[in-house]
Amino acid sequence: MFTTREHKALNKNYFNYLWKAALEAIGVIKAVNDKPVGKGRKWEECRDKMMHALRHLFASEAIKEGVDVYTLADLLGHEDPAFTLRRYVHRVTGAVEKARKAIGQRYRLAT
Known part of the structure; x- marks a missing residue:
C-alpha cells in the first residue's frame, strides 16, 4: 500500500515511526520523553493504531x-x-x- 520512490515496499518500522509522529501531532498519542523526533523520541504504547x-x-x-x-x-x-x-x-x-x-x-x- 505504501511504497518508496523506487516503488519498493516501505519498511513497516519506518512507517510506524512516521505514523507515531503524525498521531502525536494531532493529539491521538503522547510522547514519553522530550527528545526531538528523529533523535530518539519515544511514544506511549499504541499498537492498536x-x-x-x-x-x-x-x-x-x-x-x-x-x-x-x-x-x-x-x-x-x-x-x-x-x-x-x-x-x-x-x-x-x-x-x-x-x-x-x-x-x-x-x-x-x-x-
Whole structure:
C-alpha cells in the first residue's frame, strides 16, 4: 500500500515511526520523553493504531465490500486464503442482514 520512490515496499518500522509522529501531532498519542523526533523520541504504547491495525481494517473492509477471500489473500501476500480468514477478517457489523438480503434477492429472482 505504501511504497518508496523506487516503488519498493516501505519498511513497516519506518512507517510506524512516521505514523507515531503524525498521531502525536494531532493529539491521538503522547510522547514519553522530550527528545526531538528523529533523535530518539519515544511514544506511549499504541499498537492498536499502527500499520498492522490498518492491515486488519483493510482486510475487514474488503470483505465487507464483497472482495472474495482469494483476491484478498493475494492482495495481502498470503498463499493460503484460509489463513487470511483466520488471521485478518473479523465480524462485520450488519453482515448477517446483508447476507439475508442477498439470499432473499436470489430466491425472488428464481421464482
